[in-house]
Amino acid sequence: THGHAINWPIPQGNQATDLPTYPFQHQRYWINPTSNSRTNLSGAGLSATGHPLLSAAVELAGTDTHLFTGRLSLQSHPWLADHAVAGTVLLPGTGFLELALQAGHHVGCGTVEELTLEAPLILPERGGVDVQLNVGAPDDSGRRELNLHSRAQDADSDEPWTRHATGTLASAQQPLGPDAGLSAWPPAGAEPVEVEGYYDRLAEQGYGYGPAFHGLRAAWRRGDEVFAEVSLPEEESAAAADYGIHPALMDAALHALGLGVLPAAGEGRARLPFSWSGVTLHAAGAAALRVRVGPLGDAEDTVSITVADPAGAPVATAESLVVRAVVTAQLEAAGSCVHDSLFRVDWVTPPTGSSSVEARRWAVLGPDPLKVGQSLEETGATVFAADDLDSVAMLDTVPDVVVVPYAPQPAGADKLAARVHEVLYGVLELVRGWLADKRFADSRLVLLTRDAVVTSPED
Template sequence: RAGCARVEELTHHVFLALPEKGALQLRVLVRAADDSGRRPFAVHSRPEDALPGTDWTCHATGALGATTEATSAPDDAAWPPASAEPLDTDGFYRRIADAGFGYGPLFQGLKAAWRDGDGTLYAEVALPAGTAPGPYGVHPGLLDSALHPLALAAGDSDDGTLRVPFSWSGVTLHATGARALRVRLARLAADAVALRVMDSAGAPVLTVDSLVLRPVGAEQLAAARPDRDGALHEVIWRAVATPPDATVPAEGAGWAVVGDAGDRLVAAALAALGPAAEAYPDADALRTALRSGATLPGTVVARCAGAADGDTDPASAAHSATGHVLDLLRTVLADGGPDTRLVVLTGG
């Protein structure tokens, strides 16, 4: 559409993952050509239900070229080469899934693979029966499957990573509409390959001068899912009914109440527990008493104070409350008994 026959370069910055529900808006910006005829471009996305003013995420940048240098001549060499040895593809996608990299049915197109003595890989990939190639230059499932021989040849990764595309150079599309492909991946460096992608008759479909790959862990891919980011959470208070057999603990049952005795909730707790409770103004006082030989409480009832009077900064109030509860947890875990429970009283 931009009058450019070649992707000179394309570099990935942030994974683009589709949400389980909804869709993404996609924005591709192609700028004017420079003196050499190259046109810079960038690919952005954001959720389709994003609020006005929501920032776009930049996923990739690169440049388009107006001319092509890649050959489009058919490949009449024997397929696969006589010197290539077959690789075992049985169970490949199951092993990949066990490692945390799940591929959907459209992306499980690797059918056969071979490796030559110099490390060059050959493969055949195809779309599932009944799947149309669609309006793509190369169907995404086919294009991704064309790279799977790299993971197959690498075998089981000890570090739990998979090498994925990072930077493409010299990409030219020669034909469209393929449902099955032959792929040749020639090693250029430890982390780079050149691709020649052909149809079943050897006619060129796609050529890539260089593809640089980077290792990525399954957790990094999972974290890129849009539905894991920007979620709106709502606080809902649900009343908890008192169990019909609830009773006030008897004296000596081991209750500790932490908080200012003048606080409404603390005072109510002390009144309900009566002589069964020991009162402490804060976590430090409870910690000191326990380390001095006080009886271990079976339950610690503590007040989680809200924002202080006049404190209008919700972030500061949240940090203060979180730090307070963390201090209580540390005290109970470090100095309480193995079965000590912590009950947090909240208000507001």
């Protein structure tokens, strides 16, 4: 069965033996799918999509709504392990686009009109992630809403799903523009760009691209535009025919953005796809591409993309792609196992109005912008002001309650994340010191704040 030559040495003195006159008797041990087999999607009332990332599809009766399901893991899709940012393996933004394109093809929508990525889909080292892609019924213009959720493969039934992307599918394809084809190659007036060592430079910026995503072969620049040749490695090129456009190939096309189209994200940040608009797939199964990317208007984070096959025939066009810089530390935290712990966040609103204070001895730690000490004294409580925990512990009698006020401080949008990290790390250090000091074993620590906005997972 594998084309090996067979060599059966025959010792001297042996003679040929006649074969039996009846057929060989044999018994099959293969598992044959049946209509009631659990391994057969049709037996479960589902349709097989034939796509590597989406396994099954079902139309919800009476609604013209379609549900697509799949399971992603590094074991079933090992090439995904080659896409990591800050050491965290993510489904590439082009993977979300491929899922949307395939869902649109299934329901007769040729264009992904809008696709906004809300949260990264992190792939665990072990186990898989279940994916559900819901496509709504068409409106009067033929548009369908799209929502993509995921949940850990082994999650309990009451575990919430995470929404990663929302968008709109359009029934009509976007018309090809005059420059949709890239037959003249390299384009006139374009100057070569050195790509040797490019992936080493990306690795220094936190992009952990493996061999499957090392697709950039050559590049040219003409003004603000960058042209590139990308292709899948030999190990992945055979699978390209199973995709509309292989996510690793399309992701390699986006690597041209770092060759002068967009400014660098800055230290501790990485640029990731955020929102696609007007994406149409004109030909499927490509293993190599010619690429054109260029800025769109005056926006420094928005580009248009055109990709063609090696002959210059159109493969896909994207009217616009918006990329956003993310803090890589947030990806590292999201990829840790902390989210699997038993801790949950709950926001409890205390009753309003004045009430008696049970504890007789109180301490207010640090600055008191919320005037906690004054409010407590008005109730008749004994209140001590202290600069740090050591000062509190040195009192003759350790207070029953130690209050640490945190008042919101104005911060611009660009500094808000840094301010949040600064405060939270300070709180973490404070709590660790409190728990490690036996002198506070009979006391209670209260962290007091106000005007905080807590959003639910649904928001």
